[in-house]
Amino acid sequence: MSRLDPEPSLHDEAARAGWLYYVGGLTQDQIATELGVSRQRAQRLVSRAMAEGLIHVRLNHRIGACLDLEAELCRRFGLGRARVSPGLGPGGDGVRAIAPAAAAELERFLRMPQPLVIGLGTGRAMRGMVDAMVEIDAPQHRLVSLIGNIAPDGSASFFDVVMRIADKVRAPHYPMPVPVISPTPEENAAFHALGPVQKVVALAEAADVILVGVGQMSNDAPLLADGFVSRAELDEMQAAGAVGEVAGWVFDSEGRYLDLGTNMRTGGVRVAPGLDRPSIGIAAGASKVPAIHAALKSRIINGLVTDEPTARALLDRA
Numbered sequence: 673m674s675r676l677d678p679e680p681s682l683h684d685e686a687a688r689a690g691w692l693y694y695v696g697g698l699t700q701d702q703i704a705t706e707l708g709v710s711r712q713r714a715q716r717l718v719s720r721a722m723a724e725g726l727i728h729v730r731l732n733h734r735i736g737a738c739l740d741l742e743a744e745l746c747r748r749f750g751l752g753r754a755r756v757s758p759g760l761g762p763g764g765d766g767v768r769a770i771a772p773a774a775a776a777e778l779e780r781f782l783r784m785p786q787p788l789v790i791g792l793g794t795g796r797a798m799r800g801m802v803d804a805m806v807e808i809d810a811p812q813h814r815l816v817s818l819i820g821n822i823a824p825d826g827s828a829s830f831f832d833v834v835m836r837i838a839d840k841v842r843a844p845h846y847p848m849p850v851p852v853i854s855p856t857p858e859e860n861a862a863f864h865a866l867g868p869v870q871k872v873v874a875l876a877e878a879a880d881v882i883l884v885g886v887g888q889m890s891n892d893a894p895l896l897a898d899g900f901v902s903r904a905e906l907d908e909m910q911a912a913g914a915v916g917e918v919a920g921w922v923f924d925s926e927g928r929y930l931d932l933g934t935n936m937r938t939g940g941v942r943v944a945p946g947l948d949r950p951s952i953g954i955a956a957g958a959s960k961v962p963a964i965h966a967a968l969k970s971r972i973i974n975g976l977v978t979d980e981p982t983a984r985a986l987l988d989r990a
Contacts, residue, residue: 927970
């Protein structure tokens with residue numbers, strides 16, 4: 673079928689409406705006139721363009737209150753870098769709030785001319801970051817996953833991001849070809865004894881820059897919701913003081929990794945506390961505050977991208 677004079681699809685209309693609103697600066701009345709639709713339909717099309725990711729919006733003005741929070745986070749926790757985005761109000765999605773700032777942070781490294789090895793965690797915030805990225809040609813860098821990419825049922829882990837980023841930046845990438853969490857320590861050791869796995873592990877351990885999500889270990893733990901741990905395993909680790917996890921490795925309120933539970937079977941590379949290179953946490957939300965705070969205390973992460981309510985909660989806690 674010829675596409676020279678097609679009937680516009682709903683996506684076509686939404687994309688055009690979003691472009692006219694966010695780039696062209698037209699009002700919804702003007703968009704309605706331009707597209708020959710009602711004002712109500714124009715409003716719905718603009719909303720659809722944002723909801724379906726057809727338009728990405730970034731805030732170029734640095735809000736003073738956020739700058740103050742960034743400076744205080746760096747001072748209080750000795751961070752090399754902090755980025756704080758405005759919150760989206762009560763009930764707002766923290767991942768959506770921080771995704772553009774997280775994307776800008778990763779793009780900053782990708783635009784550096786010297787070759788870097790960039791280690792990447794997984795999770796919803798990391799995936800939001802990838803969705804908010806622009807395409808960049810960065811073949812000089814190497815992208816490596818810090819965590820296994822095989823789910824319990826043998827499928828690819830849904831929130832693994834290394835291949836998604838590689839598609840956008842056209843850089844060599846190295847998935848971690850092991851289960852996120854193996855059924856037994858012996859199976860985990862067997863995977864890590866394989867030559868190709870050892871090469872990926874060595875690359876991940878030498879990463880020049882690390883970007884990771886921070887997961888909570890409360891009853892809404894991502895590891896539980898995504899089927900990587902059982903309720904009984906979560907109970908055991910909570911009883912031992914677990915509050916958070918980075919790249920699947922669980923730690924307590926002091927940021928100390930636990931020597932029990934799924935940590936005995938976790939695949940990939942543990943982010944060592946106190947690294948002398950950037951290890952940036954991408955996380956926001958009230959439920960994550962204890963986990964982020966613990967990771968900051970032990971310096972599992974030495975940089976942070978978060979939103980305004982989370983930053984204030986972290987500083988209040990400190």
